[in-house]
Amino acid sequence: xxxxxxxxxxxxxxxxxxxxxxxxxxxxxxxxxxxxxxxxxxxxxxxxxxxxxxxxxxxxxxxxxxxxxxxxxxxxxxxxxxxxxxxxxxxxxxxxxxxxxxxxxxxxxxxxxxxxxxxxxxxxxxxxxxxxxxxxxxxxxxxxxxxxxxxxxxxxxxxxxxxxxxxxxxxxxxxxxxxxxxxxxxxxxxxxxxxxxxxxxxxxxxxxxxxxxxxxxxxxxxxxxxxxxxxxxxxxxxxxxxxxxxxxxxxxxxxxxxxxxxxxxxxxxxxxxxxxxxxxxxxxxxxxxxxxxxxxxxxxxxxxxxxxxxxxxxxxxxxxxx
Amino acid sequence: xxxxxxxxxxxxxxxxxxxxxxxxxxxxxxxxxxxxxxxxxxxxxxxxxxxxxxxxxxxxxxxxxxxxxxxxxxxxxxxxxxxxxxxxxxxxxxxxxxxxxxxxxxxxxxxxxxxxxxxxxxxxxxxxxxxxxxxxxxxxxxxxxxxxxxxxxxxxxxxxxxxxxxxxxxxxxxxxxxxxxxxxxxxxxxxxxxxxxxxxxxxxxxxxxxxxxxxxxxxxxxxxxxxxxxxxxxxxxxxxxxxxxxxxxxxxxxxxxxxxxxxxxxxxxxxxxxxxxxxxxxxxxxxxxxxxxxxxxxxxxxxxxxxxxxxxxxxxxxxxxxxxxxxxxxxxxxxxxxxxxxxxxxxxxxxxxxxxxxxxxxxxxxxxx
Numbered sequence: 001x002x003x004x005x006x007x008x009x010x011x012x013x014x015x016x017x018x019x020x021x022x023x024x025x026x027x028x029x030x031x032x033x034x035x036x037x038x039x040x041x042x043x044x045x046x047x048x049x050x051x052x053x054x055x056x057x058x059x060x061x062x063x064x065x066x067x068x069x070x071x072x073x074x075x076x077x078x079x080x081x082x083x084x085x086x087x088x089x090x091x092x093x094x095x096x097x098x099x100x101x102x103x104x105x106x107x108x109x110x111x112x113x114x115x116x117x118x119x120x121x122x123x124x125x126x127x128x129x130x131x132x133x134x135x136x137x138x139x140x141x142x143x144x145x146x147x148x149x150x151x152x153x154x155x156x157x158x159x160x161x162x163x164x165x166x167x168x169x170x171x172x173x174x175x176x177x178x179x180x181x182x183x184x185x186x187x188x189x190x191x192x193x194x195x196x197x198x199x200x201x202x203x204x205x206x207x208x209x210x211x212x213x214x215x216x217x218x219x220x221x222x223x224x225x226x227x228x229x230x231x232x233x234x235x236x237x238x239x240x241x242x243x244x245x246x247x248x249x250x251x252x253x254x255x256x257x258x259x260x261x262x263x264x265x266x267x268x269x270x271x272x273x274x275x276x277x278x279x280x281x282x283x284x285x286x287x288x289x290x291x292x293x294x295x296x297x298x299x300x301x302x303x304x305x306x307x308x309x310x311x312x313x314x315x316x317x318x319x320x321x322x
Numbered sequence: 323x324x325x326x327x328x329x330x331x332x333x334x335x336x337x338x339x340x341x342x343x344x345x346x347x348x349x350x351x352x353x354x355x356x357x358x359x360x361x362x363x364x365x366x367x368x369x370x371x372x373x374x375x376x377x378x379x380x381x382x383x384x385x386x387x388x389x390x391x392x393x394x395x396x397x398x399x400x401x402x403x404x405x406x407x408x409x410x411x412x413x414x415x416x417x418x419x420x421x422x423x424x425x426x427x428x429x430x431x432x433x434x435x436x437x438x439x440x441x442x443x444x445x446x447x448x449x450x451x452x453x454x455x456x457x458x459x460x461x462x463x464x465x466x467x468x469x470x471x472x473x474x475x476x477x478x479x480x481x482x483x484x485x486x487x488x489x490x491x492x493x494x495x496x497x498x499x500x501x502x503x504x505x506x507x508x509x510x511x512x513x514x515x516x517x518x519x520x521x522x523x524x525x526x527x528x529x530x531x532x533x534x535x536x537x538x539x540x541x542x543x544x545x546x547x548x549x550x551x552x553x554x555x556x557x558x559x560x561x562x563x564x565x566x567x568x569x570x571x572x573x574x575x576x577x578x579x580x581x582x583x584x585x586x587x588x589x590x591x592x593x594x595x596x597x598x599x600x601x602x603x604x605x606x607x608x609x610x611x612x613x614x615x616x617x618x619x620x621x622x623x624x625x626x627x628x629x630x631x632x633x634x635x636x637x638x639x640x641x642x643x644x645x646x647x648x649x650x651x652x653x654x655x656x657x658x659x660x661x662x663x664x665x666x667x668x669x670x671x672x673x674x675x676x677x678x679x680x681x682x683x684x685x686x687x688x689x690x691x
Contacts, residue, residue: 043526044497157388186387186553187597191607194599213527216556216599220606239603257531258601259556261583267560269532273496 004031004071005174005207006055011068013047013054022277024050024063026231029304032175037201037208039222039239041215041254043274047231048211052177055209056095057085073174090121094168096178096197100160104152110163111148117167137166140203141196158189165197172204179211194221215258219243227251230275230285237309247311249290284314340679342414343514343547344399344432345373348671349408351394351571365625366394367405368571372673374515378680379547381538383562383579385555385594390568392551396517399549400434401425430460433508437520439500443492449500450488452507460511476510477503480536498529505536509544516540519551534561555598559583564654564677567591570629573648577655578678588657589634618642628660636661654678 013025025047032038040048053059055070057077070077072092080088089095097103105113114134125133135145141162152160161181168176178197182190194217201208210221218225218239225242227235227250235248246252253270272289275281281288287297296314304312351367368391374382384392397403398410401417410417412428420428436442443449453473456462463469474484480502492500501521508516518537522530538561540546552558558565559579566576567588575588586592597607621632621642628634628641640646640660649662656668656676668676 043528187555187599188387188593190599191597195607214599215527216601219601219603220599243601243603254528255601257528259531259534259554259560260601261556261559261595261598264560264580267531267535267538269530269535270528273499 003033005034005036005073006030006032007069007071008051008055009069009071011051011054011070012066013050013059013063014066015063017062020278023231023280024277025054026280027068028228028231028233030226030233030236032207032209034174035202035205035207037198037210037221037223039218039225040209040211040228041213041218041225042228043213045274045277046228048228049179051228052095052179052209052211055175055177056089056093087121090117090173091171092173093175093177094171094173096161096164096168096176096181098180099184100157100164100181101152101184103164104160106152109149109151110155114148114163114167114170117170121171133170137170138163140169140200141166142192156189157185158193161185161193162196165193165200169200169204169206173206176201176206176208177211178208180213181210182217183212183214190217197221215255227254230280231277232285232312233304233310234286234313235309235311236304237311241309245309247309247316248286248313249292249315250286253291284312340375340377342373342411343376343379345371345409345411345414345672346395346399346405347371347409347411349395349398349405349410351391351398351403352406363625365571366391367398368625368629369408370395370571370573370673371408371671372566372573372576373411374547374549375674376514376545376547379514379541379545380563380677380680381541381548381550381561382674382677383550383552383558383565384568385552385558385565386568387553387594389570391571392553392568393519395568396434396519396549396551399515400432400517401428426460430511431513432515432517433511433513435501435504435508435516435518435521437523439497439504439524440492442504443500445492448489448491449495449503452503453510456507456511462510472510476506479509480506481532482506496529498525498533501525501529501533502536505533505540509540512544513546515547515549517549517551520553521550522557523552523554530557537561555583555594563680564674566673567594570623572629572645572658573673574630574659575655575657576673577651577676581655587651587655587662588630588659589636589661590630593633628658650676 008028008030011025011028015022015024028051042048054065059065065078077088111134115130134148138145138147143159143162147155147159182193185193222239225239226233229250235251242251243255246255257269259267270289275285283298283300284302287293292315294314302312302314302317304310349367349370353364353366354361356362384395386392398405404418415424417428457469463472477484477487482499482502487503522533525533534557537548541548550558550562562579564577565579565582566573569590575582575591582591583595586595616633616635616637618631618637623629623632628646631637631641638660646658646660647667648656648658649665650656650668651662651665654676
């Protein structure tokens with residue numbers, strides 16, 4: 001993709017622990033266009049959060065980025081020094097955390113926490129100018145400027161999450177990483193927060209990677225969806241394609257396991273468990289749980305192939321290569 | 323509506339008719355905070371009456387946002403909390419006045435499944451511990467072998483393999499497995515009632531279906547009455563027969579799940595249903611901002627008003643003057659909203675008397691879907 005904001009090639013994130021090497025992210029390729037909303041879904045342990053953290057270069061030891069490139073506007077983040085990376089975080093890539101209550105400092109007012117974020121990135125301006133800027137920021141996320149005077153515990157969960165969104169957009173980043181930003185909120189507030197995120201996103205024209213496992217939320221928000229399994233992308237397609245014609249058996253099972261309100265039916269889970277990332281079996285990682293597994297699946301790892309609807313599954317390898 | 327009340331009383335006296343397992347009678351729970359000169363009273367549960375019956379045992383969902391009182395309701399039913407006002411009756415006996423033996427039976431027959439499948443385990447013990455403690459407490463087995471057999475039976479009952487589960491520590495199991503082991507523990511005690519408080523909200527989507535299916539099987543096959551507390555209306559719809567929607571301690575709407583979710587009447591239920599993120603990109607959230615603004619935004623809601631008045635787009639002056647009564651819209655639906663005052667107030671305070679009994683009228687489900 002020539003106009004990609006973010007271009008990830010063969011990203012590998014390994015955790016070296018005593019028992020061996022955990023391949024949390026194992027060869028992910030991903031392009032995100034300007035202003036695009038990409039959903040990254042998968043079970044816990046599939047590597048979706050680790051991928052997001054790798055983009056922020058926030059993988060902590062014993063984890064490390066073992067290989068690959070992460071290009072943001074053509075600049076490889078993997079090779080940057082820590083001081084260079086500090087300038088990128090917040091300015092070019094910002095994160096909306098999962099648990100807003102843990103992301104905010106409980107003993108400081110919202111105002112001083114937001115000012116920290118500005119100062120740290122070299123914004124030095126008059127007090128009036130800063131105040132004006134903060135008021136605009138909180139107004140953008142639908143909050144009244146008096147929240148600036150409050151402590152985090154005086155805000156509701158939805159308000160706190162809006163504050164973290166305001167903090168994320170204060171430097172007009174090119175890319176926002178949102179890691180399950182609404183998993184702690186109930187449906188009405190979830191909707192309001194997601195609508196706020198979408199509003200500010202379109203205002204500043206940023207791209208968003210939304211990480212999560214709620215397919216409903218993904219259907220509401222994303223343009224494209226990447227499905228991760230055992231550290232790999234197994235399918236990457238537009239949201240319409242994923243929901244109408246899922247091609248990977250895992251995606252298909254994931255979608256059929258979703259409860260809806262159009263008639264009662266038997267709910268089917270996905271049998272089995274994801275493989276241990278310490279010893280990934282040869283062949284396709286989904287094979288032990290796959291209802292459509294073939295002989296080749298046990299020997300050969302399928303590649304992610306295709307133009308717009310990409311899938312890594314031997315059911316589609318013939319079709320994609322021919 | 324007197325006709326409904328009569329039929330309910332009539333059926334409960336006939337043979338093999340539903341008997342009340344666990345009943346809440348005008349239960350109110352007030353949490354007070356603040357200094358004595360400026361005490362704040364928070365009604366977590368506000369005058370709720372309903373019961374869980376057997377024959378047929380149903381799955382009843384309680385839904386609402388955080389702070390709606392749904393968890394408090396569950397805790398009261400479990401006996402973890404004595405209500406400020408009202409009574410909890412287990413098979414007709416007041417729980418507050420039970421003797422030790424009665425209480426022990428009650429604790430056995432009413433089992434809990436909680437949200438977080440990790441914090442309920444003691445990490446220093448193997449998962450077997452939660453079974454052996456229960457067996458010892460209720461003297462379910464006379465020998466080790468018998469105990470082992472019981473445990474294995476319970477674990478197989480929830481679709482796990484005993485060899486892969488027993489002898490392990492909680493951290494060695496996945497979240498879904500841990501939650502199913504908790505269900506197995508409930509199963510071991512063969513309870514009459516299970517109170518499941520957000521049992522799947524911390525579990526992956528792929529396992530969610532399996533656990534809910536297990537709960538449904540416990541209800542259908544073993545006749546265990548289940549109270550399913552959740553904020554997720556889609557799973558409530560799939561699993562439950564009837565639903566109660568709570569808002570700030572009030573049950574604002576209740577009835578057959580098919581009707582309540584696919585044709586919500588109370589403005590709060592409507593808001594909830596509209597906010598469900600449907601897993602379908604062609605049914606995106608409709609733009610709500612076009613709708614009329616709530617006329618009483620910013621008003622200080624007192625206990626003498628409708629609790630939803632400050633967020634309600636349909637609020638009228640009545641709503642700030644008094645708390646609406648509960649109106650019976652039809653046989654299987656009640657709503658606590660002045661919009662339906664023409665329907666007449668409920669004849670029976672017990673919400674469960676408006677519930678749809680699954681086997682009695684299977685056509686209701688089919689017709690609406």
